[in-house]
Amino acid sequence: MKDLNNKVVWLTGASSGIGEAMAYAFVAEGAKLILSSRRESELERVKSNCPAESQDNIKILTIDLADAASLEDKCKTAESLFGQIDVLVNNGGISQRDRVINTKIEVDRELMEINYFGSIALTKNVLPGMVERQQGHHVVITSATGIISTPLRSSYAASKHALHGFYDSLRSEHHDDNIKVTIVCPGYVKTNISINARMGSGEKQNSMDDAQANGLSPEFVANKIIRSIKKDKLEVYIGGLKEVAGIYLKRFVPTLFAKVVRKTNVT
Numbered sequence: 001m002k003d004l005n006n007k008v009v010w011l012t013g014a015s016s017g018i019g020e021a022m023a024y025a026f027v028a029e030g031a032k033l034i035l036s037s038r039r040e041s042e043l044e045r046v047k048s049n050c051p052a053e054s055q056d057n058i059k060i061l062t063i064d065l066a067d068a069a070s071l072e073d074k075c076k077t078a079e080s081l082f083g084q085i086d087v088l089v090n091n092g093g094i095s096q097r098d099r100v101i102n103t104k105i106e107v108d109r110e111l112m113e114i115n116y117f118g119s120i121a122l123t124k125n126v127l128p129g130m131v132e133r134q135q136g137h138h139v140v141i142t143s144a145t146g147i148i149s150t151p152l153r154s155s156y157a158a159s160k161h162a163l164h165g166f167y168d169s170l171r172s173e174h175h176d177d178n179i180k181v182t183i184v185c186p187g188y189v190k191t192n193i194s195i196n197a198r199m200g201s202g203e204k205q206n207s208m209d210d211a212q213a214n215g216l217s218p219e220f221v222a223n224k225i226i227r228s229i230k231k232d233k234l235e236v237y238i239g240g241l242k243e244v245a246g247i248y249l250k251r252f253v254p255t256l257f258a259k260v261v262r263k264t265n266v267t
Helices: 017-028 040-048 052-057 068-082 105-133 154-173 218-230 241-252 254-262
Strands: 008-012 032-036 058-060 087-090 136-141 179-186 235-238
Touching: 008 017, 008 068, 008 105, 017 032, 017 040, 017 218, 032 040, 032 068, 040 058, 052 058, 068 105, 087 105, 105 136, 105 154, 105 179, 136 154, 136 218, 154 179, 179 218, 218 235, 235 241, 241 254
Parallel strands: 008 032, 008 087, 032 058, 087 136, 136 179, 179 235
Antiparallel strands: none
């Protein structure tokens, strides 16, 4: 099993939810950590919650995944903080809650820009250093929706499906360079993702879905993710019975899945 002690981990979406829980889990493993999101004050809060002895091994780097022009320089800065990136965890992103017919194309573009293009831009920029060192690990937090598209998630599902396509190719292309890729597909997790989800107009939903409120704890999910990274898992599903069963139903009995998902309450 992989030892994360002293490994340099760059974690996006680190200011809340699964990202915040992963930050604490990585610190417990002895990793050197770069925390990124847009909200510096929240990143400072997460850092301050970590043990005093770990503070020198935690750096903060604000990042806006929607600002494509800034990402190359942000990657250079990230690599300079500890000299390299051993594990990149692409966790930052936003969701959506509306029907296709009501969703403006600008919303589709925003989700693709943040969830897909933002993530792969970071990967493309840190990959050369990993290849040169012949070691590196890319972890991408997609979603069960990256496999099982449901109603009210067209933009979100599309962005997550795209991540699967990209990172599966990356894994096969750089296998001989000892580059690892772990695709993580959580189901419902009790975070603010549904509160911040985009409606068709582009406005935030500003309410938590019942399914989200009754979801798994971020701490449980974070610990599962860390274990998957340490075991170099290719793809992992973390969710309740409904989400995980849906993944396998879609894979093996797609016609039945199509009937079931039409009647499923996804909020």
